[in-house]
Amino acid sequence: MKIDTSLTLRQLPETMSQADLQFTVATEEDFDDIMAMSQDIYGGLDYLPTRYTSWLQDTNRIVILARKEDKVIALESVCMIDDGETMLVEGLRVAPQERGKGVAGVLLRFCSELVKSKYPEVKVCRLTRDDRLGPKDFEKYRLITKQGILLVRFKAEDVKSQLSVLNKGKEIQSSSSTSSSSSSSSKCPPVRLDHTAVHQLYLTTDLMQGVLPNLTIIQDWQPFKPVPTTMATLLKKDIDWMVDDVSKPAVASLCTFPYRVPVGKDWYYLNIDMYGKDLDLVKEQFLCHLERHTDTLEGHVMCQMFLDPLLWKPMAEYCQNTLSVELVKEYTEQCVVESDVI
Structure with a gap:
């Protein structure tokens, strides 16, 4: 078109x-x-x-x-x-x-x-806002969905070191645990999807209906409906697609490959859109994206994650206490709104 x-x-x-x-x-x-x-x-x-x-x-x-x-x-x-x-x-x-x-x-x-x-x-006009909506906004728009915005920054080398420590801890825990572990993240390790799997999961099944916020794929501020033309557009981009379980997903994520930003020399931006409400699974996928996309980076990273509003606080605490990264700002929201085109 x-x-x-x-x-x-x-x-x-x-x-x-x-x-x-x-x-x-x-x-x-x-x-x-x-x-x-x-x-x-x-x-x-x-x-x-x-x-x-x-x-x-x-x-x-x-x-x-x-x-x-x-x-x-x-x-x-x-x-x-x-x-x-x-x-x-x-x-x-x-x-x-x-x-x-x-x-x-x-x-x-x-x-x-x-x-x-x-x-x-x-039929409709859609846009994404990152500020609080007031009464006048709701006179013009209807809210489609919203996500919390978690923005952190860190040195790539520091996070790689932290991830190495966490991975060693997991190996020790895994070797001493029994096969009957009740951890949801151990039952459903993250799975990276190829293009065929993405297409099948998002278009040919109803499995993502309970995961996507109001049936909306939000990729780096762009809200889409899960239709064939959308998938054709998204699959042309450099995106990592991940789920916890392809047969019954509870958490899915899209990670945009890092790119340079003009904050300073050797600064990169990493964007992660996270769908689902299981905190342990969100943590697991977050770590997988960090490990994959900071591996070759040297310098500073601004990482912005969009997630269910109820998960913002525990994820902020996890980032600060476990990963030792800096929280850039307090809670803000990403709101997808629309109005009819008359």
Whole structure:
């Protein structure tokens, strides 16, 4: 499904524009202006620098800029997902001096009208928020699901050392334990899934219904429905898929391969989306992802895990007390919301 960017902006209703704003399709030449506008976003964890070029090449996506007196003051990206029924809004950026003036609302309405004019089959608009929702938000959106956000940082070398100690402890415990151990994690060791297993588990069975939050696959801030086009998109990405038991999963996770972030020299970002409510199984998969993806890293890592809100506190304590990593911030939430496209 290719978004036709040749649509002239004048084709949209006049009510969708604002006298002092101009809207253009983003290009590679706009990169520096956008980065200057969005400095210090997410404390150095902004994903936009690493995704901007690929967004421009995505045939299911359009990136729109709002300009004021020829200067870029806002950006928004819209991607068509879920077999064309969902308009996913991402990457909102507004220049600091223009915030609180209604620019974001005007830009969103413009993008919505642009998509509706080309894809009348679109039904809902979805976006992911990381702030507390208030009464006004629920006047505009309905909540689909939410996850707690656990953000920690550490030196890769330190965590590798801690993991080595934990693994030795497990070996000792395993050799002295009996086969009748009641530990859920020992009964169901993590299993990494290949593409065939991912497709079968998520699309051809009902096994994931009780695991996915409100039947939503949230991968690195992007919420999807488990449909064939979604899986085709996700399986093109560098993602580790894991479950505790392929025959009866209780916990599943998606780990995005680490990439550099502009926090400082040799800083990496590791993103883990965790589904399920069994604390022991969550710990087990978390450790497996850490072991696999820190093995070749040297330097600092910012690791962000999204998990069931009730598991946030015990996992935060586990990270600090057992792994000796630093908690970057207290509890925050990742909320997936949507509204009807009329």
